[in-house]
Each structure stands twice: as C-alpha cells, then as structure tokens.
Amino acid sequence: MIHKEDLIKRFISYVTVDTESDPESNTTPSTAKQWDLANALVKELKQIGMQEVTIDANAYIMATLPSNLDYEVPTIGFISHFDTTPDFTGANVNPKIIENYDGKDIVLNEDQNIVLSPDDFDDLLLYKGQTLITTDGTTLLGADDKAGIAEIISAMDYLIRHPEIKHGTIRVGFTPDEEIGRGAHKFDVEKFGADWAYTMDGSQIGELEYENFNAAGAVVSVKGKIVHPGYAKGKMINSMYIATDFINSLPRLETPEHTEDRQGFFHLYSINGEVDSTKLQYIIRDHDKGHFEARKEMIQKLADELNSQYETEAITVEIKDQYFNMREKIEPVMHIVDIAEQAMKDADIEPIIKPIRGGTDGSQLSFMGLPCPNIFAGGHNFHGRYEYVPVESMQKAIEVIVNIVKIVAKK
Helix, strand or coil, rough: CCHHHHHHHHHHEEEEEEEEEECCCCCCCCCCCCCHHHHHHHHHHHCCCCEEECCCCCEEEEEECCCCCCCCCCCHHHHHEEECCCCCCCCCCEEEECCCCCCCCEEECCCEEEEECCCCCHHHHHHCCCEEEEECCCCCCCCHHHHHHHHHHHHHCCCCCCCCCCCCCEEEEEEHHHCCCCCCCCCCCCHCCEEEEEEEEEECCCCCCCCCCEEEEEEEECCCCCCHHHHHCCCCCCCCCCCCHHHCCCCCCCCCHHHCCCCHHHEEEEECCCCCCCEEEEEECCCHHHHHHHHHHHHHHHHHHHHHHHHHEEEEEEEEECCCCCHHHHHHHHHHHHHHHHHHHHHHCCCEEEEEEECCCHCCCCCCCCCCCCEEECCCCCCCCCCCHHHEEEEEEHHHHHHHHHHHHHH
C-alpha cells in the first residue's frame, strides 16, 4: 500500500524535530519548538493535495479530503498529536533502523551499554523478521505520536493517489500538548465538523480502546510549626511526620505498581517537605465512576480525620478533575467501534479491545461532542530510551485507516 522506504523517511523527518512539551508553561503550544513541526506538517498536507488546510494561533492543524461520492455519508476524522513527553528528552533524536530483526538483543548505545533486550521487553519477539525503528539509547523516539501522524498523512496521500477508492469527507487534525493533558483543550470541535473521529495514538498492533481512566489531581498541603529544636518540646509540629501519617493511611496496595486492567489507584508522584510545610502531589485514577468519586472522598476524609487528631487544620486538600472515562460517550454510538474492529479484521489483524490505563485526547474530545475511540499506532515502550516501532505495524495502521474509510463509504 505504502512503500516501506517512503514511510520510514516520512516518520524520521518528524521524530528528528524536537517537539517536547512543557507542563510549566502557560502558552499554547507550551513550547515554541512545536511550531517547527506544525508548520512543516501544514506544508506537507498542502503538498499531497489536502484541502482546507488550516493552522490556528495555538498550532491546531486541520485539513480536509473532500468526498468523491455522489451520496451522503458521515464525515469522519483522524487525529494525532505532534508533541512529545517531557518525561525524557526528545532533542537530537537519532533513530536506528533494524532490518529483519532476529529476536536477539539490540545494542542501542555501545559506549553507554544501553541494550534493548527481549529479556526485558518480550513484545520484541512478536516482530522477528520485521523492520524496527529504535532510539540510540540517549533519547526517546517520538513514535508517540509521530507514528500516528505519519500513518494519517500516508493514508491520505494514498487515497488522493487512488481516486478509485470511494470515500466520504475525511477530516484530519493534529494537536499540540497532548502529553501534558492539554491536547484537546483548545480543539474546535465545531470547526472540525466530523460526526466522529479516531485518535491514532495506541501502542501494539491491534489495540482498539474506548475506555480510559477517570482522572483527578490532588495537592495535599501540610502545615507545621518550626521552632529551635533545642526548645521544641510541646511547641514544634513537624509537617513531614504528619505527611508520613497521611501517606501511610492510604491503601498501600492501591498504587500503580500493584494494580492492573481496570483497577484504580492513588499515585504519589511528588514530595516536597520541610518542618514548616510539606506538599504531596497525587494523581487519582479509576475506570469506575463510583469508585473514582469514592477515592476523592477518601483523600478528603483522611485529611479531616488527621486534622481532628492534631487538633489543628494542619492538612488542606485541593482536588481537580482532569478527564473522564469516555466509555459513557462511546457506548451510545458503538457502531463506530464496530467499524474500526471490522477494519482491523479486513486487514488480517486480531483486534485487542482493552481499557486504556491512562488518558487520551479522545476522552476529552468525546465529552466535547466528538466521539473518539483510540486505534493503535504501533509503537512500544513510550516515553523513554527503549521506545521502538515496527514499520510493518505502521503499514497496517495505514491499511486500517483506509479500510475504515471504505466501510463508512458503503451505502
């Protein structure tokens, strides 16, 4: 469908542009360097023949492939993000291409003894004989989600060059700042004008997701009292001890390292403490809405109980919802999931339907009125030096996009 060499060239041209986002920034996009790839994508979309190509003041990109049908069918969309996570550097990405992978260790960086091994990542063995694109061990790769962008643009390019393939109107959208939870914040759903869409932002080939966590962030602030330690009896209140009581009072096994599938958790990801004050930062996650609300209540109830023990309001809690499980918005329109499932089967792919243990632009977009399941983009080990993507998985993702278009075009 798409020549492997052309796809590799396109993908590498994206990942070698640094687009790391910044959660501390208040601008959109959060980093100026995201404009470098955004502007290049606009140019490329125009070059391949897409219509109505636009980029707004916040770097949101939209484009149209007009219908070639003489009857009406739903307008569908495909969406990916061009930023990369701030969890690991995306500067000076130097991809390695591994032809005909033999199932053995891949030395990413000999000088630093960095090895991508099936002993640690057994998914590698699924791709023996295929072409892998890896990092050089010093950066992430950026397949999350530049693989998705490469797949969408390649699919549109293919459809433009093959007008005999019938399709309705297709909308394409590329967003900044997904990795810091803002990818859909300024997405203009009305302007996009699709009946539904798919994010191409999943991992392993076959993944199809329409459930995700309900998510909130909690900041627990603990106030103490600092006095000279030599004269502290009955006077000092050490906020770090109170914070420790709070931490140890939450269910110890309900943390990310002890949960899986649809199980929720409390995740303490930051502690900053002194005698006088300590701040704990948590993320709260659960697929079940009732359990999610109960977790938030538990945080507040625990703070209240500890405050009563210390006879002072030592602990204050601020909880903010971040996103919700898109399942409730997808279930009324499950035919859009059925279409994607059939598109995979038509490409000889066994669908892997499972919940996302995280979030996606599709979640926020679904609650904004654009139902948006998530489809695999093919990469593995996102957000770190061991990230890789099989080229054949990317080719299959392109085929799935084209198959979705064909199914929707049928009367």
